[in-house]
Amino acid sequence: MSLAFSRAEYAARLDRLVVRMAEEDLDAMLLFAQESMYWLTGYDTFGFCFFQSMVVTRDRDIVLLTRSADLRQAQITSIVEDIRVWEDRDGASPVLQLRDLLEGMGLKGTRLGVEYDTHGMTGRIALDMAAHLSAFASLHDHSRLVERLRAVKSPAEIALVRKAAALTDAAYEAALPLVEPGAREGEILAAMQGAVFAGDGDYPGNEFIIGSGREALLCRYQTGRRVLGENDQLTLEWAGAVRRYHVAAMRTVIVGKPAPRHVALHAAARDALEAVEETLVPGRTFGDVFAAHAAAVDARGESAHRLNACGYSLGARFAPSWMDWPMAYRDNPAVIEPDMVIFMHMILMDSDSGAAMSLGQTYLTTQGAPECLSKLPLDLPVKAG
Incomplete structure (x- = not known):
């Protein structure tokens, strides 16, 4: 080898x-x-x-x-x-x-x-x-x-990251046609991981996260599988990996008709991701990135449903986690530099209504605005029941 x-x-x-x-x-x-x-x-x-x-x-x-x-x-x-x-x-x-x-x-x-x-x-x-x-x-x-x-990647590393990004998109594109009432989570998961392996990718540093119904509010892997219902929600967090280099993404897919809470939470997540993109530039800090995310979510009145972190660096990682240093949390002084690979996840989980919403993708920092490494759309994904 x-x-x-x-x-x-x-x-x-x-x-x-x-x-x-x-x-x-x-x-x-x-x-x-x-x-x-x-x-x-x-x-x-x-x-x-x-x-x-x-x-x-x-x-x-x-x-x-x-x-x-x-x-x-x-x-x-x-x-x-x-x-x-x-x-x-x-x-x-x-x-x-x-x-x-x-x-x-x-x-x-x-x-x-x-x-x-x-x-x-x-x-x-x-x-x-x-x-x-x-x-x-x-x-x-x-x-x-x-x-x-x-944390700062070389051109050779970035070339591998781009290959991983292509597998990230391929995994989602393999899974989305399977998302429908009666679908088994295990089949969806198999399609996603299979797409990565078929593209000569690796096992990820941690398991893909998949959860529907009540478990869609989780952002950790758990054992047990469900069958999707007529009106359901499916949270997916996954990563393409090539030579241990990861590119992660996250989506909540709605099966059937979206509830008003899904629409509202998605709008807040989209606002937050746009605010993060504007802040993800050299010279700013990971604390600044978290503050931009929090301000956008809070402006929508959704502060009770966000997490205390909104992303982290990615690279060549081993089990049990693909998360790398540094992380975007409040007041983190770590400075953003060009050629960092950073996963930004806008996660909003409303336990009161039972509605889940997540929107995440990976960026490559540059001398100016960040480059999104995924070609997947950011619209609310809905699969008719």
């Missing part, structure tokens, strides 16, 4: 990381986020649910410590040449083996950046790190260091 990017691309990423490490006076980074390892070297696995760490030094050395099951995974999918295996055995401490590795690399007594805020770093690992490494070296939380670098 070929690498997702050229070796020159990976070298440029390492250059950027080394510069940031120097700015933070770090002698090495201990990477635990699978996204960081993938971005830096192409290493692609789900073995991050077990202990593994990638050591990156300011001298540009890269060493991966992982399990035997992931040895060949790293050899085939990445540019990493120095791969060490920690041994599975009763009472084994991979952190002690990491310490031995670091000592062999001459990193005793140095300043080490650590990715703590990631699914690859469990509480047990953090406790073991504190017990076995705190006297060995100076440990510093730099969970956002690589994350910030990943």
